[in-house]
Structure formats: C-alpha cells, structure tokens
Amino acid sequence: MNVIKLEFSLKQITPMIHFQNENGATIRATELKPKLDRFILLWMAYENNKVKCNEQKIDSETEILKKIVKEKDYDNWIIDEKHIALNYKMRIKATCKDENKDLLNHSNKRQKYLGNANYILDNRNKDEEDKYVSTFSKKILVKIICFDELLADKIIELLPILIDLTAFGLQQSKGYGNFRVDEIFKENKKQQYKPDIERNYIKLLKNFNTINNNVLVYKLELDKEKNDKINADYAVALNAIAEYNRFLKSGLRLDGIYIPSVIMKKYFKQNGYNIINEKKAMKQKLHLAKYNIENLTHHDNKKIINNYDFSDSGKIYYTRGLLGFAQLYQFSLCIKKNHDKFDIIPRYKNGKEKKAFWKVFDVKGKIGKEEISRFPSPLHYHVSENYKEIYIIVNNNSLISLQNENPIITFKEKYAKEEKQRKTYKKDKKEQVEYVQFTAKLPDTKKFDFESFFKVAGLDTILFMANVKNKFNEIYEGEYFLTKLEDNQNER
Template sequence: MNVIKLKFSLKQITPMIHFQNENGATIRATELKPKLDRFILLWMVYENNKVKCNEQKIDSETEILKRIVKEKDYDNWIIDEKHIALNYKMRIKAICKDENINLLNHSNKRQKYLGNADYILDNRNKDEEDKYVSTFSKKILVEIICFDELLADKIIELLPILIDLTAFGLQQSKGYGNFRVNKIFKENKKQQYKPDIERNYIKLLKNFNTINNNVLIYKLKKGFNGYEKSLDEIAKLNGLIKKGMVTKVYEPDYLKNNESIINEKTAMKIHLRNKGYKIKNIPKSLNLDNNKVYYTRGLLGIAQKYDFAVTKCTNPRGNEINIEFVVKVTDKEEGKALRFPSPLHYHVAKDYKTIYIVINNKSLQVLQQLNPKIEFVGKIGDVSIGNISAQLSQKEEFDLEKFFDFVVLRKNENISKLEDNQNG
C-alpha cells in the first residue's frame, strides 16, 4: 500500500470564534475532513456530468453522494460508505498563537463587530461561563497521510479551493474564521502553488455552474487595513442586504407583488395591536392576512430563534416590550424540521484588499421549491402571545441576482460580480 504524506501550511486571515480556550485550539480535523470528503466527491460528480438528484429535496447533495458511493465509482477511495468518508488521515496543528488579538477599542470596551459581539471573551475574563473565545494563530499546519496517489493529487487540487470557500467556528458566514493555503508539500517537497483566491473561485464557478447558476460570487474591492476594518465592512454590507429584503420604498422587479406583501415584523406588530398593545405607525386599516405574510429575511438564512425589540410599542401598563419568536420551519409533506443556514458567506482576501461574497444559490432555490411551512411562536417573557404563519417568496417572485443588482451593485461602485470567463 502506498503511503503519501501531504502538508498544507495555512495563513489565518480573521479571528476564529469558538468554545476552545486551550493552547493550540484551531480548526478541528473532525470538522475539516468530512467537509473535504464531501467536496471532493461532489466536485467529481459535477466534473463528470453525473448530476442527478431530486431538486425538491433540501438534502439533494447528500443524495448525490450516497448514490455515487453506492455505484462505487471511487471504491478504492472510500473507507466508510455510511458516513461518506475517504481513505486518508488528517492532523491539524496551530503554531504561534497570537495573544494580542485586537478585540478591545481605545475606551477599553469590547468592539461590537457585526453590531453585537458580547459573546466573545477578552483575555481578562477567561473563566466567564457561557462565553466564546477568539483565537488567531500565525501558522496552521494540516498534515495528511493518504493511501492512493490519485486521491492525494485530488486533495492537493481541491483543499485550497475548499479552504477559500469555507470558514470555521462561530459566525463563520460573516467573515470570521477565514484561512488561506499558503504552501503545499508532498513527501516533504514543496509543490508549485501560487495562492490566488480569485483563480480558485473561477474554477469553482466553471465546475458547478455547468447547468445552472448554482454559485454566485461578488467581490468588494476597496482595500482595508487588517481584519478589524474588513469585519466592520462586512457588518455594514450585511446590514444593507438584510434591509433590502424588507424595504418597500421602491418597487423593484426582484420582488414581485411587493406592495401586497406584509413582512413578518409588521405582521407581529399587527398581531400585538389586535391583542391590545399600543403600536404606532401601524394603520388601523391594515389587517393580518396570513396569505400575505412573507418571511423574506428567511431567504438569507433561518435561525431557530428570532429576537427583536418592537419600537414605539408598549403594553397596557406603558412598558416597552421585547419579543422572542421561535421559528419553526417544517416540510409540508413529511412534517420534518428543516434547517436553512445563510446562503451568503463572506471571505476576506489574504491582503485584506478584497472581500468576496459567495452565495449558495442552489440551496436557496431548493428551499423555494420546497416551500416549507413557517410558523413564529411568540412569547413576552413566559407569556405566550400566539402564533403567526408566514411563507417564502418563490423563485418566480424573488430573483437573487436581480436583488444584488438593484440593492447592492447599484449602491456601491466598488462591488462587482465575478464571472467564470474572467482571468484568475
């Protein structure tokens, strides 16, 4: 049996937020290896034009992989068919942990990246419970022992693309936990590799967009001085995108029947008004019609809990209230609970001059076709205030590319769409 030793040197770009507070804490091999296994197989499925799946299923990619494994196209690569595991071993080591990670501002208070990052500990309160820590290592080594030459070459080809596409830890979709492959070694000999995130993204588009626009990629080229400014810019951009999902100031063609839609926040306020709460800026003529309530924010990811403060809203005692809504999303046919993480992921270039927005457009389209049942179960403290039903806009009602053109590109001349015919 051939034993091939590979080594990848990674450069950390942004802090990783997680629960591990011990020295050497970094990306876990138990997280990276399954992602790499799936990515390699899925890449080869599209590369070999073997894409056949049920587009109505939100786990359609898993269906593809299980079918390929069952057909044993890569029989000598697979060590565990049940968990879709490939035949190699991985170990990850963090070197030179940076203890001076900048989480504090000049007033000695925690920076609030993304609007609220109070769940991050600074170095003075490591024993505080129910908090996460933020780590930054100057160098990460991914060591792999592989038992097949062709599989080893595929890992060399695709691990850098996966690392450019993936982040790790908490808030990974918002720019935290970014890493980039810096150097590659095979049998302790340095391989020719020039780090180029844009070239890797163009390869990604060419491979996965042969049939549909499964992946959309936009880039903000501006130039930032370190990860702090990059994370702040991501927070602003993410806020703009979310605001664009619910605004009614204009009638864009990316959201059909916009004027007849009641967003979930407005529906909640009408519901409270009907319960006797005082709500300003809600016309008395506006009634709660569940057929018109749309959870448009849900197209950009559905969280299990949904907290917000209702402004200009008081209970009969004159107190301002906070509402917690638990969101239940289920398959209408099977009644199974569905999870839908954000299809938007932000990735920071190694030199901090560019931020990329990678969108899993296929996962959004599958969710729209599935048209799940959405219900908000509301509480004020321990008191229930009832349920609100909502729905998602279908593909013919909401077009994500048109949305980005209208809301994002139109307002920022530094943002452009990455096309697969561009030179990497």
C-alpha cells in the first residue's frame, strides 16, 4: 500500500469563535475532513459529467454522492460508504496564538463581539451564559496521510479551493473563521502553489455551473481610488459584512434611527409583487388581537398597516427566509419615544423581573408532513487577505431546491406567563390562551432569484457603510463597490 504524506500550511485571516481558549485551539480535523470528503466527490461528479439529474430539489446533493460512492472507480478511495468517508487520515495543529489579533487586547472593557454575532468573548464573569472566545493562530498545519496517489493529487488540487470556500467556528457564514492555504508540501517537497482566492472561485464556477447556476459569486471591494490610502483591518471587513447583510435582510439603524429594509421592499415593489411580508403580518395579527401597537400602525398621522384579508393566506410571504430561516423571530413592539404608550411586557430571568418591549414568534417550516429543522443562509461571506475585498458566495442551488418544494412556514406567538396583553377563552372550564399565529409561503423562483436581487442590492454601484468600525472601535468611513464574478473571466 502506498503511503503519501501531505502537509498544508494555513494562514488565518479572521478571528475564529469557539469554546476553547488554548494555544492549540483551531480548526478540528473532525469538522474539516467530512467537508473535504464530500467536496472532492461532488466536484468529481460534476467534473466527470456524472450528474444525471437536472432537477434542483432538496437532498439532490446527497443523492449524487450516494451514486458516486458506488462507482467502481473509487473502490480504493472510499472506506465508509454510509458516512461517505475517504481513505486518508488528517491531523491539524496550530503553532501559537497571535495576541496582536486578539480582540480583547484592544479594549479595557469587557466587550461583545464584532458585527452582529452578539457572543460574549471571555469567561471572566462566571454568571454569564454562552461564553465564547476568539482565537487567532499564527500558523496552522494540516497533515494528511493518504493511501492512493490519485486521491493525494486530488486533495492537493481541491483542499485550497475548499478552504477559500469554507469557514470554521461560530458565525462562519459572516466572515469569521476564514483561512487560506499558504504552502503545500508532498513528501516534504514544496509544491508550486500561489494563493489566489479569486482564481479558485472562478474554478468553482466553471465546475459547478455546467448544468444550472448552482453557485454565484459577488465581490464587495473598497473603492479602488481610495484603496492604497485606507488601512483596512479584519474588524472593518467583519463589521462591513454585518452591516451589508443587515441591509439586505432587515434594514439598518443609524444613531437610533431605523432605516427601512430598502433592498427587499424595493425588490418586490420594483418587480410589481404586491405581497405581505411576515413582519407586516405579525403586526396586523397583533393589532387584531388587541395588542396596543398604535405607534407601529401609524406614522406621521398616516396609517401604515392596512386591514389585510387574512382569509387569503397565499398573500403572506416569508421574505426574510430567502436569506435563511430563523428558529425565532423577534422584533420590538415599541420605539423609544413612545414607551409610555405601550403596556410593558414583563420578562423573568433568574427570578428577577425585566421589562421588555419585544414580541417573539416561533418559526417552523414544513414540506408536506416533514418538518424543516433549519435552512442556513445561502449567502456565505469571505474576506481577502488584505481585508479590502469581501466575497459573497451564493449557494443558489440550495434556495432554488427549497423554493421548488414550496414549504409552508408557521409563525406562532410566544410570551411569558406574566404577560398582561393576551386574549383568552374558556375551554373545559379552564382558561386557555389564544396565540397569535399564521402561515406564510416562501416566494417561488418566479417571484425571487438572486441574480435579479443583487442588481437591486447595489450591483456595479458604490455603497456607503454607515456604522462600520475598526478594531479600535473608531468609525471607519469607506466606500464599497459590488461586482459579480463570471466564470468566463481569464484565469490569472
């Protein structure tokens, strides 16, 4: 049996959020190897034209992989058909932490994480729950022992692309936990390799878009005229990602003033679709249930919530769900200047009463009788090594597959036992709570597609990010330019 030794040197680009705060804490082989196994087989399925099914549907990727593992060509590669595991061993080691890129060292105060992660960075306060740390390693070594020459060459070819395409730890889709392959060694001999994230993305497009537009790639870059003058850092990139993603999904807040979600609203209005999104439906349902949300139904003496006919449930759409499902949907029932006009909802934590102005809905999706446990965001953000470009990888196939299944999403109100505002009825001589709930659909492929969406979201235009800060918590004024990568571009 041939034994081929490979070694990949990785460079960390952005902080990784996880539970361990040790010098050697980094990517886990148990997370990277399964991803690489699936990626190699899926890549080869498209590369060798073994993809038989043009239909985009849920679990199509798993079906393709099951067919591939049965191919005789891969007898020496696969050691576990059930878990789709390839015949090589992996070990990962981080040399030491880079304290200069530890976020805690840039503030005397115990702070929350950058962007919209909202995770506590350290565990100095033992009473806090959900403690996480950020780690930034100077160098990471991925050592692989492989038992097939062709498989070893495939790993050399595809691991750099997977690393550019994947992130690790918490909030990995928002730019955290980014790495790059820096050097490659085979049997202790350095291989010819020059890191080029854009070239790898073009390879990705060429391989996976032979049948459908399964993958789309967009680039958000600093204004080229200012590029050389701007000292960008990872905090600027991560905060820009958080700001832009919020802008796409739900709107922005600037100095306490809410800027509406112009992207989603503008997109559907521009395309002539008169729909009710989930948040409007929530407000109207709460209003009909006698919740005091007068301040949310009127603006400048103009009524902004109509009496929609909810008998036609087909009008309600889960527009935010196009960018990923959430298990809970939470929004404020009140704005600061009208606190006195709203009956406060009491919340209790550790036996202590806390006043809140928030309403929470459970979100559950179903395809037929099967419940959708989760639908991660089809958007995955990656940061360039110089922090001046942000690449948006769009898993177009995952959204189209879900749209084709026409899921039904249910929103059901949650509230504390002590909440005053509730509507009750009696059943079997017991007082029961009547929850506010409704169902919604996901806009289908005729109503929503990502290529049209990103044209509205600022394609080929300069965008200004208002709340972006650097790692020293200073306002960073920069302009961003959104473009689309095409697979017909010349490789560098």
